[in-house]
Amino acid sequence: MRTGGEQLHELHLKYNKPVTETISVRSSVRTYANKSLKDKDKKEIANALQNFPRGDYRFALTDLAGTSAIARKLGTYGVIKGAQNYLVGIMRGKKRKDKTTALHFGFDFEQVILKATELGLGTCWLGGTFNPLSFSGKLNLRKGERIVMVSPLGYPAGAESIYSRAASAVTRSRQRKHWDELFFYGLPGVPLARETAKAYEKALEMVRLAPSAVNTQPWRVILINGSFHFFAAETRYYNLVRNDFFLFNDLGIAMSHFTLSCRVLGLKGKWLMISPGLPPKSGLSYIRTWQPASGYNNQKLVRSG
Numbered sequence: 001m002r003t004g005g006e007q008l009h010e011l012h013l014k015y016n017k018p019v020t021e022t023i024s025v026r027s028s029v030r031t032y033a034n035k036s037l038k039d040k041d042k043k044e045i046a047n048a049l050q051n052f053p054r055g056d057y058r059f060a061l062t063d064l065a066g067t068s069a070i071a072r073k074l075g076t077y078g079v080i081k082g083a084q085n086y087l088v089g090i091m092r093g094k095k096r097k098d099k100t101t102a103l104h105f106g107f108d109f110e111q112v113i114l115k116a117t118e119l120g121l122g123t124c125w126l127g128g129t130f131n132p133l134s135f136s137g138k139l140n141l142r143k144g145e146r147i148v149m150v151s152p153l154g155y156p157a158g159a160e161s162i163y164s165r166a167a168s169a170v171t172r173s174r175q176r177k178h179w180d181e182l183f184f185y186g187l188p189g190v191p192l193a194r195e196t197a198k199a200y201e202k203a204l205e206m207v208r209l210a211p212s213a214v215n216t217q218p219w220r221v222i223l224i225n226g227s228f229h230f231f232a233a234e235t236r237y238y239n240l241v242r243n244d245f246f247l248f249n250d251l252g253i254a255m256s257h258f259t260l261s262c263r264v265l266g267l268k269g270k271w272l273m274i275s276p277g278l279p280p281k282s283g284l285s286y287i288r289t290w291q292p293a294s295g296y297n298n299q300k301l302v303r304s305g
Contacts, residue, residue: 034084042085064083080124121155203262212253212254
């Protein structure tokens with residue numbers, strides 16, 4: 001079982017393609033071919049889910065093929081069409097209100113989403129736009145468990161594959177916040193130049209591309225003394241005063257992208273709780289710090305050797 005003091009950098013899955021490529025091409029898919037997953041893809045997802053520890057939450061693959069298309073549509077309030085299989089995130093009762101658990105949940109769920117993308121499957125994070133009753137009947141929920149997140153897993157409608165949708169990826173990139181709105185140097189409001197980020201530029205770009213609830217991108221990253229400090233930003237959608245599950249889930253997704261990308265890029269480090277401190281009216285709430293491992297020049301952030 002996970003605990004609040006546990007390191008948040010557990011990478012449970014291995015990928016056959018560079019995960020940075022997968023992140024770059026992934027986009028939300030809402031319309032699917034009306035067919036169930038092939039057995040080989042079901043097996044791949046099922047095997048992936050076995051890598052995640054059972055604790056405060058768990059993931060399951062469910063098949064709604066036995067229900068009508070109308071019932072499936074009502075289950076996601078019409079947001080998703082055609083999908084028959086879903087990845088379901090299940091959490092134990094009160095743990096939904098624990099921000100560390102929400103961070104872990106987003107960190108792990110995104111690893112499965114990216115594995116599905118690598119397989120050529122469409123996905124779409126759904127937190128508040130699904131009817132839990134439509135899924136609970138297909139799952140053996142334990143006492144106190146609650147479905148908190150689902151994503152369809154299926155084949156996008158039409159002939160295009162996930163990896164051929166380059167135009168969609170470009171559009172999605174343009175819909176994200178600009179680099180200088182998310183990444184800072186020393187203090188909030190002082191943009192971090194890409195050339196200053198050096199070896200970490202691509203990892204930060206993968207953070208910029210991370211999905212979030214209503215595309216709010218609530219994360220902010222400040223480079224201070226060679227370490228990357230992650231913060232949550234107050235937005236119209238999020239209120240930092242309350243423990244919002246979706247806020248910390250989104251931060252977990254961004255941190256998952258960063259950690260996975262660092263692994264691909266050979267950038268070693270670890271997550272710590274070492275808040276640098278910010279002015280009280282900054283509108284930012286400290287989350288975690290990525291401290292690069294020794295062997296790197298932390299001032300210029302260039303690889304040694």
